[in-house]
Structures are given as structure tokens and as C-alpha cells.
Amino acid sequence: MARRKSALVFLLLCMMAVILSPWAKAPSPASSVVPIPEEETHATVEPADIREISYLKIEVAMDPAEFNEIKNENARFVQANPDITVELTRVDPGQAYSEYKQSSEMKDSMDIMLLNNEWVKEFASSGYLLPADAAFVGKALAEQFDALTAPLKWNGYLWGVPLDMDPYVLVWNMKLLREWLGEDVVLPLTVEQWSVAAEKSEQSAVPASWLAIDGSEPFALLAWLENAGGHRSDELLEKAGKPWEGAPFELPLSLLERHRASIRSVETDEAFGLMKEGTTLVAVVPYSTAADELADSRSGIDSLELDHQSWRLPWIWPRGRSFVISADSDNEEAAYRWIAGMTGEQAQLDRLEQRNRLPVFRSFYDSDRKLNNLLPGRTGQGFPNQAPLILGPDVTVRLQRLSGLWERLFNGEATLQQWITEWNAPLAADG
Structure with missing residues (x-):
């Protein structure tokens, strides 16, 4: 009986071995490698950097x-x-x-x-x-x-x-200046010397002007006043006081009033034409224009000299x-x-x-x-290292009023006293 059981167990084991043997010889799916042809490989493409225009x-x-x-x-x-x-x-x-x-x-x-x-x-x-x-x-x-x-x-x-x-500068005809005021004349001129120059222009046998300036440009007027008065001009637009009366600006303004007939009102482009003719003593022009003209060797104006001494003031426009x-x-x-x-x-x-x-x-x-x-860089104590005295939003309005008064004075439509009165009246109303 025991032999039969042993034989039966042996027979069953043999049958299981026969059944499982094909699976044991089959390759494992995990170990299979399917080669990809080289031409079929694909590179990863990053998305383009799209910026909003x-x-x-x-x-x-x-x-x-x-x-x-x-x-x-x-x-x-x-x-x-x-x-x-x-x-x-x-x-x-x-x-x-x-x-x-x-x-x-x-x-x-x-x-x-x-x-x-x-x-x-x-x-x-x-x-x-x-x-x-x-x-x-x-x-x-x-x-x-x-x-x-x-x-x-x-x-x-x-x-x-x-x-x-692009601040304004003065450009002088030095030959004419020495003829009128002597060989020893030194810039900047005093108000008295300006007055003599104006009188010389009116006495000249050849028609000549002592000043070429834009008769409606407030910055040109202020640049000339800074040179003639030797003082910063931004305080002229302040609300308080009566800045046009007394020193340092009333005398230069009265000079403009008295001798306006021998002043030439010109725009910047015309000023150097007069200077080249030799019939104008001095012109008030932007620095860029003066530098360009004086650097031109073909201009034939060797007697002209650029004057920016007013830039040494604490402040200019x-x-x-x-x-x-x-x-x-x-x-x-x-x-x-x-x-x-x-x-x-x-x-x-x-x-x-x-x-x-x-x-x-x-x-x-x-x-x-x-x-x-x-101009000085970081070390200078004057212009352009100082702020203006007047900083309010109404600066433009005041400059426009100044332009109108300057044009009227130049054209003989207003006197200096009318100028002072009209300027002070609205300032008093403003407080």
C-alpha cells in the first residue's frame, strides 16, 4: 500500500514538471529589449519663450x-x-x-x-x-x-x-567791444559799461546794434539780466517782495528800456548771421548753437568769444x-x-x-x-548743484507772463514802471 502511494506521488510530480517546463524555458518579458532604429529617435523640444509685445x-x-x-x-x-x-x-x-x-x-x-x-x-x-x-x-x-x-x-x-x-550764453564780437570800450576791457561788463556800449552803438557811423536777443523769449532775457546784474534770476519769479525794483535788476532793465531802439530782436538762427556781419556787439544764444558755430572753422568769425561766466552763479536757468x-x-x-x-x-x-x-x-x-x-561736477557749490528758489507748479504761468511783459517793453508798448506795477498786482492777489 505504501509503495502505491509513493508511486502515485512520483507520477504526479512528473506530470507537473512536464506541464511547467515550457514556461521555465520561455524568455522573461521584463528582460526583453526591443531596439528602436536610430532614425526613429525623438529629441525633446522645449516650448518657445513667448513674450508679450x-x-x-x-x-x-x-x-x-x-x-x-x-x-x-x-x-x-x-x-x-x-x-x-x-x-x-x-x-x-x-x-x-x-x-x-x-x-x-x-x-x-x-x-x-x-x-x-x-x-x-x-x-x-x-x-x-x-x-x-x-x-x-x-x-x-x-x-x-x-x-x-x-x-x-x-x-x-x-x-x-x-x-x-542747454543754458544760454553770450557771444561777443571782441573786435567791436575793444573799439567801443578800449583794449583793456574785461568781461563781464558792469552796468555802466553796458550803458556806454549801448550809446556807442547809437553813435556809430555804420548802423550797429549793441545786443541781439529774442524779444519774446523769457530765458534769453533772464540770461542777459544774470550777466549784467551779476545775480541769480530765479528769485525774480518768487511771490514775495518786489524783485524788479532796485538792485540788482532795475538798472539793467531800465537800460533795455532806454536803448531798445538799438537792440535787434532775432531768433537764435538769425543771431549768428548778424555776428558774422560784424554789426552786432553781443548775442544771447543757447550754448549748443554757440558751440556749434564757433567750432566751425569755415565760419570766418575768429573775433567771436563765448562768455559763460554767469554759469558761476549759484543758479541759472x-x-x-x-x-x-x-x-x-x-x-x-x-x-x-x-x-x-x-x-x-x-x-x-x-x-x-x-x-x-x-x-x-x-x-x-x-x-x-x-x-x-x-561746469563743476560733484564738488562745485554753485550751478548746477543747487536747486532753484522757486519750485511751484505755477512757474510756467509766471514765465509766460514774463514773456508777455518783455515783448511789450521791447516793442515800446509798456514802460518799466508799468512792468513793475503789472507784475506785482497779481502777486499781491496771490498772497
């Missing part, structure tokens, strides 16, 4: 020649920043204030505008602008002169980024321009980048070379001998 509309107050230059700068910027598209348009500088103000009032202004510094605080306080602090990249803010940034500050923010400056961002803009970040590109170091150097418009970074004046001879 920003569209900027920019309007600049420039003459056609300067506009062509900034178009070239803009083309280089757009090439380096393909995610920003720019529509750049020009407005006539003489119409810029009214056009900018009208478009801002209608909430239809461009993303970026180029404003005279004196306009910025008015536009900012009226709610037309966005703060521009973020447009100062790296050391740009620390490089700025107080004379340029003070007019841009309002309620703790900066509302513009300085582009350049810098005639600065700044980029601002409209409160209507939806492209604030792109606007910051564009402004930073247009006001960077290389852009300022290009503008100096092409247009003779002075840069706004202090370091240029520290490192360049020619510029340092014009």
Missing part, C-alpha cells in the same frame, strides 16, 4: 534734424528690445506745451512725452503723469544735478527723467528737458525701459557730440576736461 506711442518736441537723430537711437533700441514696438512722432517745440496740455486734459496723451523741466510739476500736480522713479537705472539717480531734478519732484516722487540741458510718462499709459514697464535707453551714458555722449547739448550726469564733468571747464 508692448506698443509705445511717444511724442517729442524737437526740430526735424534732432528728430532724425532720435529716430536712429530708437531704431537701435527696438532692435535690441524686440518685445517693444515704438511709434515715434514729432511736435513743433513752439506748440508743444499747448498740445501736450490739451491731450492730457482729454486723456488722449502719448505714453511718453518730452517736456521742458519747468512744465513737469504742473503736469504732475494736475494728475497727468505717472511717477518716473523706476526709470532711473543703476547709478543714474545719484548722477543727477539738483538744478535738473528739483523741478521734477512733487509729493515725494520724481515725475521725469532728465535728457539734457538750465533749460533742461525730461521724458515723462502719461497717466493714461498702459505700458509703464516698457516706458521705463525706453526712457532708460534714451538717457543712458552712451545716449548722452552721442547727443553731446551731435547736438552740443550738455549731459546730465555729474561724472562726465568730473572726467572730461572740456566739460569741467564749463
